[in-house]
Amino acid sequence: MDTYLGRVKAEILSIGDELLLGDIVDTNKPYIARQLVQLGISPTYFQTVGDESEDIVMAFKLALSRAHVIIATGGLGPTDDDLTAACVAKALDVPLEHREDVMDQMSARLKRPKDQFTASNRKQALLPLGAHVLRNDWGTAPGIHCEAPGSRHIFLTAGVPREMKGLLGTWIVPWLKEHFPSPETITIRQFSAFGIPESRIGEQLKDLMQPGNNPDVGTRVADGVCTVRVVARAKDPAATAALLAPAVARVKEVLQEGLFGEGDETLPAVTARLLIQSKKTIALAESCTAGMVASLLAATPGISAVLLEAAVVYSNEAKVRTCGVREETLQAYGAVSAETARELAEGMRQRARTDIGVSVTGIAGPDGGTSAKPVGLFFVGVATASGTQVYERSYPGLDRQLFRERAAFTALDLVRRVALELW
Amino acid sequence: MDTYLGRVKAEILSIGDELLLGDIVDTNKPYIARQLVQLGISPTYFQTVGDESEDIVMAFKLALSRAHVIIATGGLGPTDDDLTAACVAKALDVPLEHREDVMDQMSARLKRPKDQFTASNRKQALLPLGAHVLRNDWGTAPGIHCEAPGSRHIFLTAGVPREMKGLLGTWIVPWLKEHFPSPETITIRQFSAFGIPESRIGEQLKDLMQPGNNPDVGTRVADGVCTVRVVARAKDPAATAALLAPAVARVKEVLQEGLFGEGDETLPAVTARLLIQSKKTIALAESCTAGMVASLLAATPGISAVLLEAAVVYSNEAKVRTCGVREETLQAYGAVSAETARELAEGMRQRARTDIGVSVTGIAGPDGGTSAKPVGLFFVGVATASGTQVYERSYPGLDRQLFRERAAFTALDLVRRVALELW
Numbered sequence: 001m002d003t004y005l006g007r008v009k010a011e012i013l014s015i016g017d018e019l020l021l022g023d024i025v026d027t028n029k030p031y032i033a034r035q036l037v038q039l040g041i042s043p044t045y046f047q048t049v050g051d052e053s054e055d056i057v058m059a060f061k062l063a064l065s066r067a068h069v070i071i072a073t074g075g076l077g078p079t080d081d082d083l084t085a086a087c088v089a090k091a092l093d094v095p096l097e098h099r100e101d102v103m104d105q106m107s108a109r110l111k112r113p114k115d116q117f118t119a120s121n122r123k124q125a126l127l128p129l130g131a132h133v134l135r136n137d138w139g140t141a142p143g144i145h146c147e148a149p150g151s152r153h154i155f156l157t158a159g160v161p162r163e164m165k166g167l168l169g170t171w172i173v174p175w176l177k178e179h180f181p182s183p184e185t186i187t188i189r190q191f192s193a194f195g196i197p198e199s200r201i202g203e204q205l206k207d208l209m210q211p212g213n214n215p216d217v218g219t220r221v222a223d224g225v226c227t228v229r230v231v232a233r234a235k236d237p238a239a240t241a242a243l244l245a246p247a248v249a250r251v252k253e254v255l256q257e258g259l260f261g262e263g264d265e266t267l268p269a270v271t272a273r274l275l276i277q278s279k280k281t282i283a284l285a286e287s288c289t290a291g292m293v294a295s296l297l298a299a300t301p302g303i304s305a306v307l308l309e310a311a312v313v314y315s316n317e318a319k320v321r322t323c324g325v326r327e328e329t330l331q332a333y334g335a336v337s338a339e340t341a342r343e344l345a346e347g348m349r350q351r352a353r354t355d356i357g358v359s360v361t362g363i364a365g366p367d368g369g370t371s372a373k374p375v376g377l378f379f380v381g382v383a384t385a386s387g388t389q390v391y392e393r394s395y396p397g398l399d400r401q402l403f404r405e406r407a408a409f410t411a412l413d414l415v416r417r418v419a420l421e422l423w
Numbered sequence: 424m425d426t427y428l429g430r431v432k433a434e435i436l437s438i439g440d441e442l443l444l445g446d447i448v449d450t451n452k453p454y455i456a457r458q459l460v461q462l463g464i465s466p467t468y469f470q471t472v473g474d475e476s477e478d479i480v481m482a483f484k485l486a487l488s489r490a491h492v493i494i495a496t497g498g499l500g501p502t503d504d505d506l507t508a509a510c511v512a513k514a515l516d517v518p519l520e521h522r523e524d525v526m527d528q529m530s531a532r533l534k535r536p537k538d539q540f541t542a543s544n545r546k547q548a549l550l551p552l553g554a555h556v557l558r559n560d561w562g563t564a565p566g567i568h569c570e571a572p573g574s575r576h577i578f579l580t581a582g583v584p585r586e587m588k589g590l591l592g593t594w595i596v597p598w599l600k601e602h603f604p605s606p607e608t609i610t611i612r613q614f615s616a617f618g619i620p621e622s623r624i625g626e627q628l629k630d631l632m633q634p635g636n637n638p639d640v641g642t643r644v645a646d647g648v649c650t651v652r653v654v655a656r657a658k659d660p661a662a663t664a665a666l667l668a669p670a671v672a673r674v675k676e677v678l679q680e681g682l683f684g685e686g687d688e689t690l691p692a693v694t695a696r697l698l699i700q701s702k703k704t705i706a707l708a709e710s711c712t713a714g715m716v717a718s719l720l721a722a723t724p725g726i727s728a729v730l731l732e733a734a735v736v737y738s739n740e741a742k743v744r745t746c747g748v749r750e751e752t753l754q755a756y757g758a759v760s761a762e763t764a765r766e767l768a769e770g771m772r773q774r775a776r777t778d779i780g781v782s783v784t785g786i787a788g789p790d791g792g793t794s795a796k797p798v799g800l801f802f803v804g805v806a807t808a809s810g811t812q813v814y815e816r817s818y819p820g821l822d823r824q825l826f827r828e829r830a831a832f833t834a835l836d837l838v839r840r841v842a843l844e845l846w
Contacts, residue, residue: 022456321774
């Protein structure tokens with residue numbers, strides 16, 4: 001991390017028994033960390049403590065001893081369990097102060113006159129002396145910003161991700177940008193590809209991935225998607241752009257047509273967007289994925305204009321009735337076969353009169369595999385006006401759900417290539 | 424948390440730059456925490472640090488000062504970045520020691536003779552003096568158990584969730600059970616219901632939810648599912664069972680038929696299981712959910728025996744062609760209407776000749792809403808031999824994806840009731 005982060009250190013705290021008990025997964029910390037990285041601030045420590053006054057005070061004192069920026073989430077609500085503001089006051093050794101301006105904001109937000117506030121509401125207007133209030137347009141508890149000796153800054157937000165994100169993006173990030181300007185420009189670009197092994201990408205980018213390089217190149221993999229990140233640091237955007245250009249060109253060369261997106265783009269979203277933009281209509285016949293391809297595409301608004309029809313055709317009967325697969329094909333080759341995949345894709349395309357017909361048929365397990373057709377085997381058929389291609393693939397090690405996801409992504413990637421006229 | 428956890432405190436550490444940079448979400452901590460809670464051990468602090476020797480040593484020293492059990496994940500790999508074992512040795516002030524027994528285990532695991540080991544492999548055999556080795560059957564890096572003065576114990580595992588879970592379940596949990604026997608029995612039961620507001624459940628269980636109660640009753644909500652947790656602590660299982668019985672009876676009474684599952688059961692899995700067990704066949708006509716209901720059911724093995732067919736019928740043409748919806752119905756009432764939902768469900772049931780036909784049609788947004796039919800409105804139709812019922816619901820505040828999930832869960836819950844013959 002030293003290789004490209006600045007010297008301003010940040011510490012992220014989460015407060016709440018529900019985290020310590022394992023009831024919820026803390027997604028706030030990685031979200032906040034990514035924002036800080038973009039600002040050239042180093043997220044260096046994370047802490048999580050429960051709703052215990054002593055532990056919270058200790059956590060803030062520790063953070064104040066080693067970080068310049070402290071961002072804490074949780075414990076700002078109205079109940080007796082919500083202790084964060086009081087504990088920050090203790091850690092800073094300042095009293096709590098009743099803030100009429102907070103009462104006004106809450107009154108506007110709750111659409112309730114101040115004189116009807118409950119004791120719980122009033123509690124939320126008790127802030128450490130001298131705190132700055134960050135208006136919360138996404139919930140009731142205001143964000144809080146406290147300055148500490150030694151140019152240290154504590155920011156508090158509610159733990160609800162929507163409120164945290166609102167307060168962070170609207171108040172905290174702009175403030176940090178202004179007051180902790182990065183001594184250099186950090187530019188991050190990410191490129192994602194499906195179906196290329198990380199080891200092969202790593203081998204081909206080996207020289208760029210040496211520690212200490214600038215730009216710094218790294219890979220990671222999740223669900224069959226390999227993401228290459230390129231981070232350049234230099235004095236200004238023109239200089240980072242100049243540093244990035246050759247590295248980005250190399251990454252694109254290595255990923256080739258496997259490259260589906262930049263930044264946070266997902267394969268389903270990219271595929272849906274390409275279909276909508278190119279006005280290519282599509283119909284799906286899904287067996288083992290059972291609606292997952294359709295459902296992933298449907299997360300993108302506007303998809304209904306091109307995704308005209310999809311069918312889950314588990315049973316042989318449905319394969320015959322809906323897609324016109326021939327009984328002889330099923331008998332001769334079986335439901336999981338290249339031949340059935342072909343007829344499913346072609347039949348679905350004809351039925352829905354679409355530009356593209358796609359089928360997925362495979363053995364998701366845990367049962368139903370044979371030595372000739374083991375669990376993890378699947379076929380994707382893609383039919384277009386220029387013909388039909390069938391793609392065979394096997395992921396023997398995955399469990400049922402991961403296998404289905406991998407098969408769905410394989411189909412989506414093939415559709416993406418068709419939409420781009422790459423395939 | 425004090426109300427029901429024991430006095431043995433645990434601290435969970437995660438080590439790795441990828442966590443601090445926000446590249447990955449830490450799911451290890453909540454998983455480990457839940458295991459500890461079941462043992463009567465209190466997960467009291469979480470820390471995350473990067474691949475920096477000084478920070479790692481400091482984190483372990485801090486943990487040793489306040490926790491009895493320390494479980495740390497990450498940093499046990501073969502690369503120069505992997506510093507955990509060396510840092511624990513420093514924190515404990517003991518030297519590292521080359522362990523031939525670890526070399527033997529790795530040799531067996533890697534199927535490679537020890538004399539062909541690389542320097543990286545050999546590094547993984549350097550353990551803090553006196554450490555116990557936990558055989559890793561799920562990866563290369565052995566788990567490590569170090570004893571520290573004052574009956575404190577450090578357990579180290581790889582950060583890969585599969586390896587962590589294997590080492591935790593096989594070695595660490597049994598060890599903790601034996602050496603930190605809970606002074607009392609803690610029994611946790613969880614009950615989940617869909618579609619009942621948490622506030623209503625909270626109101627009805629108010630007396631049980633008072634702080635300090637034993638059993639301790641708490642609620643949480645996610646994706647429309649409210650989960651009620653009941654935790655009893657007493658000297659033995661018979662005593663916790665006696666404490667739990669009346670509280671569990673009350674919870675069941677309040678949740679009534681909304682109660683779909685116990686423990687970690689999910690609504691899709693319960694619904695799928697009930698369909699498979701009752702051998703009730705089902706066909707789905709999905710518009711706004713677009714395959715999500717089918718895909719959620721299909722996560723359960725064996726579903727293909729009862730989920731005979733499903734169709735994504737976005738277009739009016741598909742609604743007519745696949746489900747026999749009448750043109751007049753679409754013209755008079757629109758695609759998102761009780762009438763269309765009814766004909767979709769009935770048509771799908773007839774087409775696939777199933778016991779149950781289900782339809783979902785709604786306005787997922789962000790566009791396409793009107794004042795009469797706003798974004799967030801949807802209808803679920805359920806057709807059986809005894810007739811058809813249509814359910815209207817609206818979730819105006821949710822984004823497209825959350826809306827689709829909520830609509831899918833609504834349909835699943837209705838199917839569950841049908842399978843149980845409640846509806």
